[in-house]
Amino acid sequence: MSKKIVTILLASKPNYDEFAFKYFILSxxxxxxxxxxxxxxxxxxxYVSRYYDTNKLFSSFEKEVRPKINFENKPDYLINIIxxxxxxxxxxxxxxxxxxxxxxxxxxxxxxxxxxxxxxxxIIASLLSMNExxxxxxxxxxxxxxxxxxxxxxxxxxxxxxxxxxxxxxxxIINGIGKxxxxxxxxxxxxxxxxxxxxxxxxAYTLKNFFKFDIGKDSGLNKTxxxxxxxxxxxxxxxxIVLIIAAIIGILIWRN
Numbered sequence: 001m002s003k004k005i006v007t008i009l010l011a012s013k014p015n016y017d018e019f020a021f022k023y024f025i026l027s028x029x030x031x032x033x034x035x036x037x038x039x040x041x042x043x044x045x046x047y048v049s050r051y052y053d054t055n056k057l058f059s060s061f062e063k064e065v066r067p068k069i070n071f072e073n074k075p076d077y078l079i080n081i082i083x084x085x086x087x088x089x090x091x092x093x094x095x096x097x098x099x100x101x102x103x104x105x106x107x108x109x110x111x112x113x114x115x116x117x118x119x120x121x122x123i124i125a126s127l128l129s130m131n132e133x134x135x136x137x138x139x140x141x142x143x144x145x146x147x148x149x150x151x152x153x154x155x156x157x158x159x160x161x162x163x164x165x166x167x168x169x170x171x172x173i174i175n176g177i178g179k180x181x182x183x184x185x186x187x188x189x190x191x192x193x194x195x196x197x198x199x200x201x202x203x204a205y206t207l208k209n210f211f212k213f214d215i216g217k218d219s220g221l222n223k224t225x226x227x228x229x230x231x232x233x234x235x236x237x238x239x240x241i242v243l244i245i246a247a248i249i250g251i252l253i254w255r256n
């Protein structure tokens with residue numbers, strides 16, 4: 001069975017590390033056999049207009065953005081990552097085989113989990129919602145399930161941490177698609193594939209050493225000057241810090 005093509009389009013100017021995010025999402029291609037995630041090669045960025053109204057948002061994309069993009073591989077699903085608000089403060093919204101996922105609702109203080117883990121969570125939830133073989137939608141009750149509606153945004157922190165799909169959604173997936181698909185989706189949402197930051201070759205290790213992104217403590221949103229300064233200070237060996245402090249104290253004593 002050929003994989004379903006999932007095209008991820010950065011439809012707003014990213015407020016996060018674009019290349020670290022691409023690496024993170026494309027890592028999903030190695031751990032499951034149902035979806036082929038890809039980012040189209042676009043030489044000019046085409047950003048969708050900001051609309052609070054979801055109907056206008058989707059209409060704007062179809063009229064202003066999609067016609068300008070020549071997809072080498074026709075997507076089975078098209079997921080747009082934006083930075084503006086969707087409707088009444090939604091995480092994502094789907095229409096047909098097109099979805100919008102926003103970073104707007106994920107605050108720095110929500111991390112961990114990181115913005116990237118939140119985005120992958122929403123991408124999988126939107127793919128479940130768009131799959132024509134099942135009738136899955138966000139449900140109001142918070143069960144810790146990937147498809148919880150989470151009116152209170154901090155509840156989504158719980159859902160991501162649990163990496164769980166509720167029994168009702170599991171039954172729908174098994175009956176509509178099959179157990180193998182369910183197993184692969186659970187393997188994504190449980191986040192075990194990210195691995196340990198100290199384990200050479202893991203996704204977490206590569207993010208840290210190739211992209212300077214520590215998934216255990218960084219939010220994923222673009223860092224301010226003070227964020228970068230704090231990171232630099234934290235990387236200084238403790239022995240050096242002790243020597244610097246001792247030198248400063250020595251100078252202060254000498255001056256007095």
